[in-house]
Amino acid sequence: MSRLRVEVERSDDLIGAFVRRAGLVEFHEGFVDLQVWRSDHDPTEVLMVSRWRDKDAFLEYMRSNDHRRSHDRIDPVLRRAIKLERLESMVTYQVVAE
Amino acid sequence: MSRLRVEVERSDDLIGAFVRRAGLVEFHEGFVDLQVWRSDHDPTEVLMVSRWRDKDAFLEYMRSNDHRRSHDRIDPVLRRAIKLERLESMVTYQVVAE
Numbered sequence: 001m002s003r004l005r006v007e008v009e010r011s012d013d014l015i016g017a018f019v020r021r022a023g024l025v026e027f028h029e030g031f032v033d034l035q036v037w038r039s040d041h042d043p044t045e046v047l048m049v050s051r052w053r054d055k056d057a058f059l060e061y062m063r064s065n066d067h068r069r070s071h072d073r074i075d076p077v078l079r080r081a082i083k084l085e086r087l088e089s090m091v092t093y094q095v096v097a098e
Numbered sequence: 099m100s101r102l103r104v105e106v107e108r109s110d111d112l113i114g115a116f117v118r119r120a121g122l123v124e125f126h127e128g129f130v131d132l133q134v135w136r137s138d139h140d141p142t143e144v145l146m147v148s149r150w151r152d153k154d155a156f157l158e159y160m161r162s163n164d165h166r167r168s169h170d171r172i173d174p175v176l177r178r179a180i181k182l183e184r185l186e187s188m189v190t191y192q193v194v195a196e
Contacts, residue, residue, distance in 0.1 A: 018195045037191035040153070047191065055138070093135035093145065097116045 002048045002090045005083040011043045013078055018048070022073055024066035025050070030057025055092065100146045100188045103181040109141045111176055116146070120171055122164035123148070128155025153190065 006014045018036050025031055030053035039045040052058040061067055104112045116134050123129055128151035137143040150156040159165055 015194045034196065035193050036195040038194045040190045040192060046194075092138045094138060095133050096113045096136045096144075097134040098132065 001050075001093065004046045004048065004089070005044050006046060006081055008043050010078065010081045011038065011046065013075075014046055014082065017074060017078055022066075022070055024070055025061060028057070028061045028064070028066065030054060031061070051095070055094075058092070099148075099191065102144045102146065102187070103142050104144060104179055106141050108176065108179045109136065109144065111173075112144055112180065115172060115176055120164075120168055122168055123159060126155070126159045126162070126164065128152060129159070149193070153192075156190070 004014070015036060015038070025034060032051040032053060034048070034050040037047040037049060039047075050058075052061075102112070113134060113136070123132060130149040130151060132146070132148040135145040135147060137145075148156070150159075
């Protein structure tokens with residue numbers, strides 16, 4: 001899960017960039033799903049949540065050229081507008097029950 | 099999404115309580131799924147993530163007797179051990195893209 005901060009007037013652009021994304025992650029071994037969540041109370045808070053079969057599959061993707069390419073495609077203007085809220089902006093969780 | 103803090107030695111108890119839960123929420127109109135996530139880096143951080151068709155369905159459940167009953171079942175010792183990390187411990191998001 002990555003927590004992003006973006007100015008209110010940029011919030012829709014960020015979602016749009018995601019909707020028009022390259023869609024490379026979907027083909028990676030172990031990928032489950034990927035969603036973007038926007039806070040009801042604070043539209044400047046946007047979470048990118050991806051789920052994976054296991055941590056190794058996630059790490060494999062993070063090291064891949066596809067991951068780098070996905071990020072390189074983001075409009076530099078938008079990229080500068082996105083703040084990573086905290087240093088620990090990417091946090092990983094294990095699904096321990098469902 | 100509710101963010102809970104629990105002492106490390108209570109973390110497994112919390113997960114166990116969830117696994118043995120009454121399972122009432124599953125029958126509510128508009129329920130999609132429910133998972134418990136534990137941080138890889140900090141086992142004291144546990145997220146309960148439920149997804150709903152829309153906000154109304156979620157609010158309907160939150161007002162229901164089933165929701166109250168689910169909470170009443172939690173062992174008081176465990177309940178006291180759980181800290182809600184922040185006042186805004188329950189945060190709602192809209193899924194804006196997937």
